[in-house]
Amino acid sequence: ERLTCPTCACPSRGTRRGNLRKRCTAALRLETIFPKLRVLALTVGESTSMVASLFEIPFRWPPAPQSRPPLRQDKLQATVPTASMTIFALMVSLVCLFVLPTNGATRQLNFSNRTIYGVDSVDYTGMAVSSGDINGDGYPDVIIGANGGDGASNAVVDAGEVYVFFGGPSFSTLSFHASSLDGSNGFTIYGVNSGDSAGISVSSGDVNCDGYADVLIGASLGSGASNGAANTGEAYVVFGKASGWVASVQASSLDGRSGFTIYGVDSGDAAGNGVSRGDVNGDGCVDVLIGVYGGDGSSNSASNTGEVHVVFGKASGWTPSIEASSLDGSNGFTIYGVDSGDWAGRTVSSGDVNGDGYADVLIGVTYGNGPSNNAANTGEMYIVFGKASGWASTFQVSSLDGSNGFIVYGIGFRDNAGRSVSSGDINGDGYADVLMGMPKENPVTDTGEVYVLFGKASGWTASVQVAICRSSSLKSCTIYFVT
Structure with missing residues (x-):
């Protein structure tokens, strides 16, 4: 041959x-x-x-x-x-x-030793993935959500699990079965109660400012501190450290020194379906962003409007748990969506879109209906600009005016713009650019598109209409289409 x-x-x-x-x-x-x-x-x-x-x-x-x-x-x-x-x-x-x-x-290419395998049937390993240097050795570690995991002895059905594989020079020769994690090569984080779905979302960031990335875990079906509010949702923060890891960490053991739990507010909120991080107030500690797509607004009068909790990071003073209802502007705040059924917060991310040194909050609104609510499930995205101070306990998206953030509206009926959101400096000008997925846009049936909206320092208006951007030559309205 x-x-x-x-x-x-x-x-x-x-x-x-x-x-x-x-x-x-x-x-x-x-x-x-x-x-x-x-x-x-x-x-x-x-x-x-x-x-x-x-x-x-x-x-x-x-x-x-x-x-x-x-x-x-x-x-x-x-x-x-x-x-x-x-x-x-x-x-x-x-x-x-x-x-x-x-x-x-x-001789054929063989990457089988770089495949990471889960443990048990229906664990849903890989439901969410992220990375971060949890043990501070200079190598990013792999973080994998398995929201269908059943706990240490398979005795807690669908509690959820998260696997952390330590990176390093020997990463390609490690055993890549999650069951092999023993503390030296990584560890497993187990959820708390049956059905919590811990690991449905994962992220990382240095929340306590100690130089180690911390593991952020969403458990959207958790039922609150006393299990008295079904599907309220929870989020866990497991602090990183240089050494002393064992094979497993129980989320129920987080005590403020090893990490903490953030509890949602109301039954059915599903807090934690999305988690992310970003230094929104610019104090050097990463803040935790928690998507709450089932939230019903500030007075619980608009079903499934959606919300996002922002919990400010800090160097010390953590307790075992935080109630999202206690956020008062000094320790964080809640962003409320606009209309019933929008599902704001199904996805969350961050990036410094206006280049002022503060992370801006990016919120996907999968079922938003456009600027006049005349295009069902078009989809939208909210960008709330970060700032050093002056936060109140709540922020209403309806108040966005271009100076404090803006809204991006999708194009057509049932396009689901905002089903995924992210950011990155695509054109290298120093500003984070906004990426918005629209999986059901229809040049060809459900082909889908991705929009890239370039960041800039100023000149933002209250909203950006993708349909207008599509034919615009203005740099402030630049959109790339992938079809």
């Missing part, structure tokens, strides 16, 4: 992607990108042959004559390999080392 290439009249031109080991991967994938790939393929082949010989791997270049005529020599002589072509060829040759036969055996 000699390495072959479609540029050399290989009969594998029409073969399926699964036969990549029988052909030149780079040439096949890139021949539509590089106009002179037929010539480039020779450079690739020569470099591949050189590297292969160093590893004593049988490889023949050029391949044996085929039925098609060879490349024209005048074209070959007209192209001199550049430095970038040489580097590219070397990279491709390293890839080819994994697809060439070795001593009669086929």
Whole structure:
């Protein structure tokens, strides 16, 4: 089985992607990108042959004559390999080392040792994932939610679990079964009560300002401090530390020194369906953001309007638990949605969209109905600007005016804009750009789209209408579409 290439009249031109080991991967994938790939393929082949010989791997270049005529020599002589072509060829040759036969055996890419496996049936391992340097060794650790986990002895049905795998130089050779976590390579966090669904959302951030990332866990079906309010929802914060980890941590054991629990307010709120972090008040400690999509507004008069609790981080003074109802502006605040059925807070994130040094709160509103409530389930997103002080116990989204934040409205009927939200400096200008998923947008039925709204320092209005942005050339209204 000699390495072959479609540029050399290989009969594998029409073969399926699964036969990549029988052909030149780079040439096949890139021949539509590089106009002179037929010539480039020779450079690739020569470099591949050189590297292969160093590893004593049988490889023949050029391949044996085929039925098609060879490349024209005048074209070959007209192209001199550049430095970038040489580097590219070397990279491709390293890839080819994994697809060439070795001593009669086929060497194939194998990433099975980088797959992380859950423990038991219906644990839903991977329901949520995140990362953060929990043990402070300089390597991000992998955080995995398994909201269907049944506790340490499978005795607490659907309590939920979270697995933390420590990163490090030997990460690729570790045992990647969650059942192998023993404190030295990571640990498991177990939920409290049956049906709590701990791990339905996860995140990380240094909430207590000690230099270690803390694990943030949503348990949206938790029933409050005394289990007296069904599906109120809870969130757990497990503090990071350098050492002293054991195989498992019980969320019920959090005592203010090892972490704490945040309890939702009302039955059915489902606090913790989404969790995130960001330094909203700019004091250097990460604040905890908790999505409460089942919240009913400030007076419980608008069913499933949705809310978000923001709990300010601090260096010390933590107690075993915090009631979200106690947030008063000094220790955090609650953001209330607008209309019944909007589900504000189903997803939450943060990012410094206006570049003032404070994290802004991003809130997905999956079932918002647009600026005039005339497009059912169009979807919306709220951006609440961070600031150092002046927070009251509550913030009404209806008060957003461009100076304190703004609303992004989706386009069409049942598009579900805001089903996922995130941020990142996509264009490298120093401002976090807003990403909003719209999974049911319909250029083709439910194809879906993702919008990227560029951040900027000023000039925000109370709302941004994606339908208007779509045809706008204004930088303040730049939207990318992925269809």
